[in-house]
Amino acid sequence: MGPVLPTLLLILAGLLVGGAWSLYRQDAPRGAIVVTGLLAVLATVGGVLWLLPGEG
Template sequence: MGAALPTLLLILAGVLVGGAWSLYRQGASRGAIVITALLAVLATVGGLLWLLPGEGA
């Protein structure tokens, strides 16, 4: 299960990027777009950082 969580986080990031793009195309409020994009960035960073080798890995 070592790579399952980072993989899920990166999949979630992809879904959130698609959601942010869809919100932008639909003319949603800037706040909704920014929050969705920020969550996508956080999921991406979390997934990538989880893959880095470190103590306990």
Template sequence: MRVWPTLLLILAGVLVGGTWSLYKQGTNRVAVVVTGLLAVLATAGGLLWLLPGEG
């Protein structure tokens, strides 16, 4: 099923936009880093899910 990787990549895009917005607003660095890390994890999860494998 290809729905989950698509949803993860959409979430990653939203998180990247949120990270950029937080950065431009001068928000606390911890919030920017945490949001950026969540974006990286969502991107990695979406891409890894698309890799061919068993099943």
């Protein structure tokens, strides 16, 4: 499958960061901003870790 999945995760992370920023600018509830930001961080970490060389 190659680098398709990590690329999709990093694209998702970018969308989530944009969403979190948009929520922040609209004075959305803090919980929604935090959850969206945490999902962005998880997607970024997942995408980056997937690209790191490992055993195999």
